[in-house]
Amino acid sequence: MNEGACANLKDPTWWSEGRSHHTMILLALLKLVGYQIPTTTFNLKLADFSPYNKKTRLHALAQDQILERVIEVSHWGNIAVEETIDVKHNGAVLKGPFSRYEYQREAHSGVSSIKSFKTILPAAAADAYYRDEIGNISTSHMKVMSDSVELDLRPRFPLFGGWKTHYVIGYNVPSYEYLYNAGDDFLLKMRLVDHVFDDMVVDEVITKIILPEGSHDIQLSTPYAVERLPDTLHFTYLDTTGRPVITLRKKNLVEHHIQDFDLQYTFPKTLMFQEPLLVVIAFYLLFILVIIYVRLDFSITKDEAGESRMRISGFCEKVLAHQDKRAEYYTLTDDQLAKLKSSKDVTAFQTSMKNINRDYKNETSHIAELVTKLKIDAPEIADKVLELQKLDTHLKELYVQVQSLYVDKLVPGKINRQQFLDLEGQLNKKKEDSVDKINALVKSLH
Numbered sequence: 001m002n003e004g005a006c007a008n009l010k011d012p013t014w015w016s017e018g019r020s021h022h023t024m025i026l027l028a029l030l031k032l033v034g035y036q037i038p039t040t041t042f043n044l045k046l047a048d049f050s051p052y053n054k055k056t057r058l059h060a061l062a063q064d065q066i067l068e069r070v071i072e073v074s075h076w077g078n079i080a081v082e083e084t085i086d087v088k089h090n091g092a093v094l095k096g097p098f099s100r101y102e103y104q105r106e107a108h109s110g111v112s113s114i115k116s117f118k119t120i121l122p123a124a125a126a127d128a129y130y131r132d133e134i135g136n137i138s139t140s141h142m143k144v145m146s147d148s149v150e151l152d153l154r155p156r157f158p159l160f161g162g163w164k165t166h167y168v169i170g171y172n173v174p175s176y177e178y179l180y181n182a183g184d185d186f187l188l189k190m191r192l193v194d195h196v197f198d199d200m201v202v203d204e205v206i207t208k209i210i211l212p213e214g215s216h217d218i219q220l221s222t223p224y225a226v227e228r229l230p231d232t233l234h235f236t237y238l239d240t241t242g243r244p245v246i247t248l249r250k251k252n253l254v255e256h257h258i259q260d261f262d263l264q265y266t267f268p269k270t271l272m273f274q275e276p277l278l279v280v281i282a283f284y285l286l287f288i289l290v291i292i293y294v295r296l297d298f299s300i301t302k303d304e305a306g307e308s309r310m311r312i313s314g315f316c317e318k319v320l321a322h323q324d325k326r327a328e329y330y331t332l333t334d335d336q337l338a339k340l341k342s343s344k345d346v347t348a349f350q351t352s353m354k355n356i357n358r359d360y361k362n363e364t365s366h367i368a369e370l371v372t373k374l375k376i377d378a379p380e381i382a383d384k385v386l387e388l389q390k391l392d393t394h395l396k397e398l399y400v401q402v403q404s405l406y407v408d409k410l411v412p413g414k415i416n417r418q419q420f421l422d423l424e425g426q427l428n429k430k431k432e433d434s435v436d437k438i439n440a441l442v443k444s445l446h
Helices: 100-105 269-295 304-343 346-377 379-410 417-444
Strands: 021-026 041-043 046-052 062-074 078-089 117-121 126-131 140-144 149-153 164-174 179-182 185-191 201-210 216-221 227-234 243-254 260-266
Touching (some): 149 164, 346 379
Parallel strands (some): 062 201
Antiparallel strands (some): 021 046, 062 078, 078 164, 185 260, 201 243, 216 260, 227 243
């Protein structure tokens, strides 16, 4: 029995009962663990089994029964590799129960078991993980070397004869080391099967290559004959039509089969922006739906109190807007008085004030209409607005007195400067008091 890579001879077509056969097999190693034909001879790595008349089966001590290798290509700079592996110990079957205590207590206990093995990853491999059905297996060590990354994998349980283990190992590699392009044409060069452990034997390997969504004109070139299964689609986040999956199958592989395949395909680079745009559109539609939802009223019965509050709030906002307009007209009046004081042009002043007074009356009438509406839903607020109207009327009268002081006395020269300043100061003081009261009342309406 060869400890390492060999072949399986299962029911070959050349077998014939009753005949004596002579077989020569090229071994992967010089070491042969055991054999049952006494006349077996060796010449370097060539084992000569003869003569025999029973069916012969040559197998490895530890071998991979099934290896599934998934290569996911991303044009954003990363290639993810994940291998799902089933390993079986084909040595002498363990008899009797297994004791972890005895296994760890005695130094020479379990010498025929497989405690650990080394897996070689590419030098650029990063973010490696090693787990099984239970979860992450922490009994592993990674050593970064100049030309590779060495993983010392220790199964969750030691492997005795007839025992199996199932685990998953994965890692990422940068795409620039394996992916080449010229415009929209791309070439992927990667290994069909990679190193699992030294002198490995793989009964069957299934390699899946997941290309970016939108890839087409796919052409595959392999260093040896493989079976290409029907192409499928793989769907993940933000995919619409699915990512093409190239599936390859090969049986009876050894380390000699660790070779690169070439996969050519076409991928329009504009499709790289498809998924970011889908995210933007999704968020945009989400915000639109939220806006529509918050504006919909799903209540069966009307909320009279809520509607009343909304109406009152709307009326108050309109009152405050009209009051702001009236305050602007007072500012314009002050500007016109300043011009009159310097130019003494009464005609221009009266023309400007005519327009200002017209707009002022419109704003005051709008507020009066709102008072009528507020009396129905909020009488207390209507009283405040009425008080605001009275204060504003008083302020308007003070401005009329100031205008009369300018037009009737200052411009004709019927009053001296000191008398004018005294009267103007008194009126300005009264205006400031009225403005303070109006501002306090406006603040209470917010």
